[in-house]
Amino acid sequence: MTTEIRKLPTGFGRLWTAQTVSSFGDGVTHAALPLLALTLTRDPMELAVITAAATLPWLLFGVLGGALVDRWDRRRTMWVTDAARAALLAIPAAAAALDALSIALLAAVAFLLGLGGLFFDTAATAYLPDLLGRDPALLESANARLRGTQTAASGFAGPPAGSALLALGRAVPLLTDAVSFALSALLVRSLPAQPRPAPHTREPLLRQARAGASYVFRDPLLLGLALRPAVGNIAFLAVETVLALFAHDRLGIGASGFGLLLTAEATGGLLGAGLASFLGRRLGTGTALTCTAAAEGLAILGLAAAPNPYAAGLALALCGAGMGATMVLGPSLRQAIVPAHLIGRVASTSRMLAMCAAPIGAVLGGWLATTYDLRTPLYTAAGLLLTMTALTATMTTNHRIETALQSTIPPHSPHHAESPNPTHQDTPKH
Template sequence: MTADVRKLPTGFGRLWTAQTVSSLGDGVSHAALPLIALTLTRDPMALAVVTAAGTLPWLLFGVLGGALVDRWDRRRTMWVMDAARAALFAVPAAAAALDVLSIPLLAAVAFLLGLGGLFFDTAATAYLPDLIGRDPVMLERANARLRGTQTAAAGFAGPPLGSALLALGRSVPLLADAVSFACSALLVRSLPAASRTVSQARESLLRQARAGASYVFRDRLLLGLALRPAVGNIAFLAVETVLALFAHDHLGMDTFGFGLLLTAEATGGLIGAGIASHLRRRLGTGAALTTTAAVEGLAILGLAVAPNAYVAGVALAVCGAGMGATMVLGPSLRQAIVPAHLMGRVASTSRMLAMCAAPLGAFLGGWLASTYGVRTPLFAAAGLLLTMTAVTSTMTNNRRVEAALRAAADVTDQPEPRDPVQAEARR
């Protein structure tokens, strides 16, 4: 097969750089914020409030946020959200410098950062096809680069940098993240505007949000693509909840060893993102997605029965590779087949399902471990992943994928009759 030598547009490099810089800042804050919270309290419930506050916006405003993104200019939404998050980080940084930082303030900041992330992530997902077109091959290439560098920046470079900066003072990592968001905002601000017209829709926001959600639930392919991360989050959070305890009690690993275990998973994620296009060419997108889902389930099963840290590390690396490939193939396919005027709503609905599922996984993991033993959540997660693979395999098979791609190639982006965006497009 002849290699595709087409180049991504120049603007993609700026978007790529912006998201890489922002991801580095995310990695810094991901390590620093929990440690900063620990300097304020040792109450587990208080720490849980800070963690939960960051995910709450997706539960409260996920679909509505997608409807707003579909109304707004996506590039402007991205740079405004990054600029706002840069300014927001200055608040706890100043509070830390003045020694007035508190758990309620950190929780409020986490909530607002999560809200900004909701709008930015949804707009970025919807903007990418506007920037580079709807060719699945080009979208895969772009998503692979974005996913790879985000994993490297947030998973490898950011956390140790955050810990090192925290040693210089509580405000230092917060200021570093503020700078990363400001740089990202400037880069995104320089990107070309989307070619399509952005409508000032007058239809009910709730009705538009409902239309986006129903579009996902009525399309078996899109529903299958949404179920995978939702069910996957239940399984992976169940594992994550007990992984540290499992590593300590059953694998005999210390804190440094546990860090290496997580690094193995991130390394697998990088490899998976890199081989995603190869899997799609060899197997077809649908079969590749089914394969990666099965690999994840089998890898978690391998982790559950791992006799030592080395086998556990290999299992997590294989699981990470499956996840990395899935997170390139799934979004690329969605971006290629969903009409542009619905992209924000479809993306946010899918993300909201995944975010809502995460707390269920954490609760399930904790309950199973306390009731039946620490290995039980791992076996349950593996069973859940393999069952999900079997259920969704017909929903996302090659035949459905190819039919959806053909339909997307044949149909121009004309909004639904009840959607004001369509009325404007027709005019």
Template sequence: MTSDHIRLPNGFGRLWTAHTVSSLGDGVLHAALPLLALTLTRDPMALAVVTAAGTLPWLLFGILGGALVDRWDRRRTMWITDAARAVLLAVPAVAAPLDLLSIPLLAAVAFLLGLGGLFFDTAASAYLPDLLGREPALLERANSRLRATQTAASGFAGPPAGAALLALGRAGPLLADAVSFAVSALLVRSLPATPRPVARARESLLRQARAGASYVLRDQVLLGLALRPAVGNMAFVAMETVLALFAHTRLGVESLGFGLLLTAEAAGGLLGAGIASVLGRRLGTGAALTCTAALEGLAILGLAAAPNAYAAGLALAVCGAGVGATMVLAPSLRQAIVPAELMGRVTSTSRMLGMCTAPLGAFLGGWLATAYDVRTPLYTAAALLLTMTAVTSTMTGNRRVEAARSAAAERAADARAAEESEATGATKAAEEPARAVGAG
């Protein structure tokens, strides 16, 4: 029986449900938090502080957080983090009806939620391959489902629900997200246990963090996978910085039409997540990643040249499909080839590289639009993506990917053989005293 026909374990259903519920809560708060801040101030810098606070944990603690996750039990890390985030959201939920909300409080909540997201996302990414036995086909199927439901919950259902709840009262979306975290914590706590990472108490946390970063930088496949979001985030944020202005001035699109453009992009993301596994099987994972990256660049090039809103919507849908497929194939490959004891650090290092470039993209997009034209950031973003595709195409080609998978399979076989040998030795050692007693 091929791995395509092996059923995902029952534990994955609970993890998937927890992820869906939590993503819905994230979507609710993603729309409600800026609107909550807007009820307190109209100062753009104050609003920017709340937005930026949520990204700071990845920039400040990304690598160290991965090292901690590699020391801790992954399942316990996930449910404790979600339980803590549920309790955290109760603070502003209580403050809202008492008129005690403030920008500093919202910024602090955003920062702590982002810190919780760092630990939860890193632990979840490390837990999934242990749950699925590091089987590449199962990882692609699982990540496809997780990505699709995340897009549907946080991109489609969550934001309008957040706006509707906020209209009923400022505490509404905060309580809804708190409940989502509580439900997620209960589901995750019921998941099956997986082997705990081997602790290295004598090795400092900083040294372990450096080891994870250097592992990414020395491995061509992992470095190629890390460069894609690093360059991609710079390009996409440069585009998103001026997208609303571009849609208004060049396409004649108002608020409702702009929302439809974003919906088209999300719909493309759902399609891409759904066909990612098929692309990986037909083209090979490496070639599929190259194709999706090239598709993103060409789609943004088409967006920049779009003569009307319909063409722009189509371009965004194509771009979303490329991103959706990439976000299934790349994590699945990383989870299949990285040793379990390094998974947290490798994941957080890759994520941190991507987060670091986002502010540069925002500055680049704003400067290019001011100095030249509102289309210039879009053309620049397309050029960045296509250049990145050319550079990383050989780093993550099919041959390198298959070699990395073979090496990972050999490591896993050696580890199993060592465990069996150790178990056999322990059994023999236990039998020797019994024989001695019988002989006496």
């Protein structure tokens, strides 16, 4: 099926700007929060509490949050959430100015920011296909831009700015992020309203949440799209856990060189996001997803065997490119094929699986490095990624994707082909 490429609507520009501003603020806080914590404690466990607190909302409320977003107005959810996060950051900023910061306060702020991120990200994922008319080509183009600017703002610009702003005062980076959330809320508030999908039934919240999770697990295509980031997070966290030590002990890289390694990975991510639509058109989305997943596995294999920092940087750049392309193609496809009344629950279920997998990877990487060798977690991660690629290749084929996309076309459309009657129900159709 071919899709006519249309121009992105004006409203997307405001959404794009809002995310860019907010991502910059996220990068500022991402660098500043651990540094603020270091002024209070040197206990690794206390520092870990703050890191864990930020991801805990996804583990506790991921699927329920998706069910709530499917009930709520998506645009209102986004701007109210960002306004609330702006107000929230005023609390630790005031505490920093009054020299009243504590680890408990920073952990609570990290948890609430993570909870806000759950609602905002899920609502934005659900709002975008409505804004773009569920056009697959437009979704790929939009997600490529969103992913690219998010990487640039939160990965390149935000962290150095956060470190620099901290030198001006402990409250300054927190206030900067608060301003970014406030600006984002104002921009999102000005977006065009989209009709909220009518609730399919008046089921209890927990039952609706289970229906969303069931929709993912019973559909091979959606399950394949969810398994890749979940297994990928196990692999990537296993690598990330030992990467700094591996770079220092095996490659002889110092602190500045390690920063360059991470920059190489982020640069590859930008390139991959930019090439995602081209790869999807040239190879078909299913084949492109399989190729990018294979590239990630081979890149980590190359990193494990890297004899010098240059080879390691090239391997990480290739891995970043595969990840960048995957994170454009996968979500774009999901947004195009999932019914509007389920998109929040499906997106949050997939994200929750990925978030739950991350701690497993961190523990696995530390155990393998302690028990065997620093290269062992890297080789294991490569094996996991390549095995996952082989297992999910048949779940996300071009044919299966074309069938799923065809089933989303209204019967009166000239592009509609004979297909099973797309009844509006909470069961997979593809």
